């Protein structure tokens with residue numbers, strides 16, 4: 013039996029990321045869990061309008077989306093607490109400048125470097141619709157076939173209702189093979 017608990021933001025768990033943008037010649041970083049995939053060529057990053065990083069993204073039209081693994085979690089949690097409005101967060105991670113000009117966290121297992129194509133505004137929020145310029149993957153997670161190995165790349169997940177971090181689990185099957193059980197019955 014299921015119970016209707018009303019209109020809830022309940023679509024979790026989802027990967028946690030650190031968004032990076034350049035603030036002059038320094039980076040700034042913000043922890044973000046609310047992001048998504050739009051079609052096959054756009055991603056979306058949802059940011060509260062008062063956040064410091066928003067102005068920097070609007071200035072440069074570039075941002076990076078850095079997946080967080082367990083090693084990176086302490087610094088990632090810090091940039092989800094401190095705001096660039098009061099604290100200089102530029103030293104939180106070692107980084108390089110990506111080919112498109114966004115800051116790329118050196119120790120993140122996977123980084124998307126993005127250009128802002130549009131901003132979708134809702135009450136108190138700005139959702140940045142982005143195209144993907146470059147994808148940087150730690151080679152330990154890259155197979156000989158050039159594909160990312162999600163058996164080894166384990167992003168930290170989060171959920172908003174009780175504000176917790178979670179681990180990803182094991183592979184439980186290949187997509188589109190379960191249908192065979194249904195089709196054959």
Ligand SMILES: Cc1cc2nc3c(=O)[nH]c(=O)nc-3n(C[C@H](O)[C@H](O)[C@H](O)COP(=O)(O)O)c2cc1C
Nearest residue numbers: 043044045046059060063064065092093094095096
């Ligand atoms: C687990 C976690 C997830 C978060 N997810 C988001 C998010 O999806 N969108 C958002 O705007 N802020 C999110 N935040 C809050 C920002 O990271 C936080 O307010 C940060 O200090 C803003 O930094 P800034 O003002 O320097 O941009 C999250 C914080 C935590 C701890």
